[in-house]
Amino acid sequence: MAHSDLTIADRIQSGLDTLTRAERQLAHAILENYPASGLGPLSALAKDAQVSGPTVLRMVQKLGFSGYPEFQAELREELRAKAKNPIAKHDTWTEGAPSGHVLNRFTDAVIDNIRHSLAQIEPDAFDEACALMADTGRAVYIVGGRISHTIAEYLYLHMQVIRPGVIHVQSTSNTWPHHLLDIKEGDVVVICDVRRYENNTLKLAEMVHARGSKIILLTDQWRSPVHSLSDICFSSRIVVPSAWDSAVMPLLLIETMISAVQDLLWADTRDRMEALEDMFDQTKLFRKFT
Incomplete structure (x- = not known):
């Protein structure tokens, strides 16, 4: 084979x-x-x-x-x-695990994931995705799943500072239909969906696709079923010596997107950040050391 x-x-x-x-x-x-x-x-x-x-x-x-x-x-x-669940993934890895320390084994796996993932990403597709997310004429909706919601929220937190019109959507089906009321043709929906792919996320993708929205999918090397509906799809390698999949490569991709969109909108983003810092000072959210 x-x-x-x-x-x-x-x-x-x-x-x-x-x-x-x-x-x-x-x-x-x-x-x-x-x-x-x-x-x-x-x-x-x-x-x-x-x-x-x-x-x-x-x-x-x-x-x-x-x-x-x-x-x-x-x-x-x-x-x-x-289709492996976390217990099965852990058992498979430990059967053939090398004797080196887990710090080295884990880091080697992550570096391999980054190297193979970046080799498959088309720069033009990445630039197109960032341009869509930077287009303030389009609303940006961001959604993740049971585990991937953490990186979706990370993207949302930064994008919401960079530009207006950014909405975080919970993937549970009792909340996201409300957002469908406002999603318009041409709006951008960023979906984080890695194995084990969630039925709610696929249904949401089907409905926003029917409304003419642009779907940017962040998924794994096996690719979520949402990929058939997506306009742009980025696949990240996620396997590491753990019962859990790695979020390092998806997070690297997201942080690079944040940087690129920020650069595209820097003049307006700087004004928003200055206004936000002023609000932080007024609310005394952070300690001052001077």
């Missing part, structure tokens, strides 16, 4: 420029409903992508597999990894 630190989706995306027209058509069909799209018979995938069987075989060989069965076997492995 072809082993790689990259998922099959990563390898497809990184090699799109090397594919023929038919192979690129097949690649997009696979990514559209990944990984389920490649789990059926070869003939079904070829029919769905409107390409020939030999095109499918050439494609999987370009990805490093000897044939379609080996390609499917790795997809199934990815699917099992995607």
Whole structure:
């Protein structure tokens, strides 16, 4: 079997420029409903992508597999990894853990995550996402899930200072429908959704997509189902020697976005920050040492 630190989706995306027209058509069909799209018979995938069987075989060989069965076997492995709960993830790691100290092992894993993730991010897509978030003619809605709400709130806290019209949306279905009343065509919805993907988040994405909103998705290497609805999708590697997934790469991406949007709007952002500091002084929120 072809082993790689990259998922099959990563390898497809990184090699799109090397594919023929038919192979690129097949690649997009696979990514559209990944990984389920490649789990059926070869003939079904070829029919769905409107390409020939030999095109499918050439494609999987370009990805490093000897044939379609080996390609499917790795997809199934990815699917099992995607569905793991925290206890299963911890057991899998400790079985093959190296003897080095956890500080070194964890740091090595995080550095690998950053390196592989950044290699897959298109600078033009990143710039487009930041430009959308900096467009004050659009409202920006930010939503996260059970765990990812922490980084969503971090993004919201900074964006709310940088520009007006930023709304934090709780992902629970008894609160977010109220925000749908105000979401308009062209507004921006930033969604943080990593495994185990939440049904509420997908339903929210479907509804804001139907309203013509622009969806920016921050997800993991297996990609949330929301990716099929998103206008821009950033995938971060999140596996570390822990029962929990790492938020380091998603947070790095978010902090870089904050910096980029701040630079785009700096004149207005500086005025907002000065006004905020004046309010802090009046309320004596922070200690003064002078």
